[in-house]
Amino acid sequence: MNARRDQDTLKELLTVLIGDDEPMIRDVLSEVLQAEPGLSVVAVAGDAEEAIVLAERHAPRVAILDVRMPGGGGAHAARVIRDRCPGTRVLAFSAYGDAGAVEEMRRAGVTEYLLKGLPNTDIVAAVRRVAAGR
Amino acid sequence: MSEQSPQEITQADHELLVQGVVDYAIFMLDPRGRVVSWNGGAQRIKGHRTEDIIGRHVSVFYPPEDVAAGKPARELEVAAAEGRLQEEGWRVRADGTRFWADVVVTALRDDTGRLRGFGNVTRDMSERRIAHSALGESEESFRLLVQSVVDYAIFMLDPEGRIASWNAGAQRIKGYRAQEIIGRHFSVFYPPEDVAAGKPARELEVAAAEGRLEDEGWRVRADGTRFWANVIITALFDDGGRLRGFGKVTRDMTERRTAERALDERSRLLTHLVHAQEMERRRIAWDVHDDTIQSMVAVGMRLQLLADRLEGPDASAVRRLNETVSAAIRRLRDLTFRLRPPGLDRDGLVEGLTSYLDQVVTGAGLAYELRHELDREPPSETAITIFRICQEALTNVRKHAQAKAVSVSLSSSGHGVLVRVADDGVGVGDPADVLATPDHFGLIEMRERAEMAGGWWSIRGRPGEGTTVEFWVPALAAGGEGGRG
Numbered sequence: 001m002n003a004r005r006d007q008d009t010l011k012e013l014l015t016v017l018i019g020d021d022e023p024m025i026r027d028v029l030s031e032v033l034q035a036e037p038g039l040s041v042v043a044v045a046g047d048a049e050e051a052i053v054l055a056e057r058h059a060p061r062v063a064i065l066d067v068r069m070p071g072g073g074g075a076h077a078a079r080v081i082r083d084r085c086p087g088t089r090v091l092a093f094s095a096y097g098d099a100g101a102v103e104e105m106r107r108a109g110v111t112e113y114l115l116k117g118l119p120n121t122d123i124v125a126a127v128r129r130v131a132a133g134r
Numbered sequence: 135m136s137e138q139s140p141q142e143i144t145q146a147d148h149e150l151l152v153q154g155v156v157d158y159a160i161f162m163l164d165p166r167g168r169v170v171s172w173n174g175g176a177q178r179i180k181g182h183r184t185e186d187i188i189g190r191h192v193s194v195f196y197p198p199e200d201v202a203a204g205k206p207a208r209e210l211e212v213a214a215a216e217g218r219l220q221e222e223g224w225r226v227r228a229d230g231t232r233f234w235a236d237v238v239v240t241a242l243r244d245d246t247g248r249l250r251g252f253g254n255v256t257r258d259m260s261e262r263r264i265a266h267s268a269l270g271e272s273e274e275s276f277r278l279l280v281q282s283v284v285d286y287a288i289f290m291l292d293p294e295g296r297i298a299s300w301n302a303g304a305q306r307i308k309g310y311r312a313q314e315i316i317g318r319h320f321s322v323f324y325p326p327e328d329v330a331a332g333k334p335a336r337e338l339e340v341a342a343a344e345g346r347l348e349d350e351g352w353r354v355r356a357d358g359t360r361f362w363a364n365v366i367i368t369a370l371f372d373d374g375g376r377l378r379g380f381g382k383v384t385r386d387m388t389e390r391r392t393a394e395r396a397l398d399e400r401s402r403l404l405t406h407l408v409h410a411q412e413m414e415r416r417r418i419a420w421d422v423h424d425d426t427i428q429s430m431v432a433v434g435m436r437l438q439l440l441a442d443r444l445e446g447p448d449a450s451a452v453r454r455l456n457e458t459v460s461a462a463i464r465r466l467r468d469l470t471f472r473l474r475p476p477g478l479d480r481d482g483l484v485e486g487l488t489s490y491l492d493q494v495v496t497g498a499g500l501a502y503e504l505r506h507e508l509d510r511e512p513p514s515e516t517a518i519t520i521f522r523i524c525q526e527a528l529t530n531v532r533k534h535a536q537a538k539a540v541s542v543s544l545s546s547s548g549h550g551v552l553v554r555v556a557d558d559g560v561g562v563g564d565p566a567d568v569l570a571t572p573d574h575f576g577l578i579e580m581r582e583r584a585e586m587a588g589g590w591w592s593i594r595g596r597p598g599e600g601t602t603v604e605f606w607v608p609a610l611a612a613g614g615e616g617g618r619g
Contacts, residue, residue, distance in 0.1 A: 016225070032435055035442075059594035068424070097425050098489035100481035116431040117463040120438045
């Protein structure tokens with residue numbers, strides 16, 4: 001019964017994967033999202049390759065990826081995840097806001113690009129927006 | 135002899151004089167054109183002795199074709215009708231050889247006006263003609279030579295500095311055709327800042343005073359592009375010492391200058407320093423981005439979480455703290471953009487400039503327009519030079535111009551990149567004055583950067599007309615390899 005109820009709960013939860021090579025960001029972002037009702041951080045990765053592996057394993061609804069990170073960078077991770085996990089939407093979360101970086105992520109299939117430093121509420125809103133496919 | 139009247143003496147002397155003249159043939163014809171007198175000069179020049187020629191018709195001196203054409207008779211008719219006739223033409227000597235003659239025929243009439251005959255004075259001009267003709271031919275050859283030289287612009291100015299002649303080299307180097315440029319003042323070849331400073335007029339003054347002037351500097355082609363010119367102006371005076379105009383020889387030295395600059399030890403050192411500075415800036419920018427900004431972002435997010443758990447004044451205090459952190463992040467981000475826009479390395483000059491304009495210029499409330507017509511991405515050293523000069527110019531626009539909009543244009547031009555940064559602000563005023571002030575708004579640094587790269591830089595901005603910074607740098611790969619192809 002318990003396992004069955006967990007499955008039901010998971011279906012309703014908005015699952016999130018975080019990929020960022022900066023531990024402080026990973027931790028706080030995880031905390032921010034976890035504090036939101038209906039959101040669940042199912043995996044946290046420290047580089048692109050790990051993000052790909054964890055995304056395949058967990059098939060999260062949303063993957064939040066840093067642009068500059070080891071293992072091929074956010075664009076590489078986004079491309080592979082989009083390919084292998086069609087149900088996962090990718091949101092970029094970057095300290096770089098220049099047009100080139102934004103364009104690179106868009107080409108990799110990223111639907112939304114967030115600049116680090118935005119209010120937490122904006123980040124949460126973006127995650128829900130991306131998950132809803134708007 | 136002492137009883138002779140003055141008149142007789144005069145007539146006798148006159149006869150001696152005429153007889154003794156050997157440089158001129160002086161002889162008389164009767165009204166029908168037959169020779170009635172003959173002097174020493176006539177014998178020397180024409181080769182006929184007196185006894186052989188007296189009584190013969192003047193037509194004997196003319197070439198057969200002139201005789202056939204009735205020329206001898208016609209000349210006498212004209213002289214009779216008009217009193218005098220002067221003519222240059224071929225005449226025939228007794229031995230059949232020809233000589234070039236200057237001939238004056240004078241009608242001689244008595245007191246009643248009746249025609250008594252003709253006086254004929256003939257001078258042999260052959261040698262002078264040969265000399266003259268040779269000069270004429272060499273002048274023509276010289277003119278053709280000058281016309282066809284393509285490596286040098288060779289042309290003449292009148293004393294006021296208007297263009298009076300044009301050659302193939304001038305057309306090739308300066309881009310004007312003769313019909314477009316003849317009559318225009320030569321100051322059109324100078325950059326606007328030189329014209330404003332009175333340089334063209336001053337160069338003519340120096341050339342006129344000292345005979346010659348040599349100068350090296352930027353000159354402007356018909357299409358507005360510039361080239362590095364070696365110019366020699368020579369003042370041309372006539373025999374009376376009056377200034378007739380100026381000869382101007384201009385050579386395009388742009389490529390040589392660029393090559394020399396690239397090899398120049400000082401340039402190498404400066405290029406190295408600029409490169410080292412850029413690397414250091416990039417390292418600092420990355421460090422600030424990847425470490426400092428990330429940490430502060432994490433701190434800010436945590437402060438927001440904390441504020442959500444607190445209530446009342448504590449929550450407000452923490453929110454204010456978060457705002458301070460956010461503001462610091464924005465400033466750090468601006469700093470990293472100024473240090474080294476990430477787009478510049480990743481996506482090239484246009485993207486780098488776009489990032490900078492988006493971040494810094496738009497951030498300052500200015501509208502911008504970026505136009506670019508680049509054949510290819512310039513080498514990174516060139517891109518950095520262009521970016522840095524634009525950055526300095528845009529900083530001035532933000533801080534001093536009081537402008538609403540700024541436009542930046544990049545275009546490939548003459549193996550390099552021509553850049554224009556123009557605003558609609560108050561105008562910088564006289565560039566010479568601004569450059570002379572201690573707080574010269576980084577103008578000298580901009581100029582030095584452009585010149586160090588082997589290019590040129592200029593600024594103009596009359597009050598109320600906005601300010602335009604314009605510069606060109608050659609698109610050369612590091613090490614001075616030519617960027618052409």
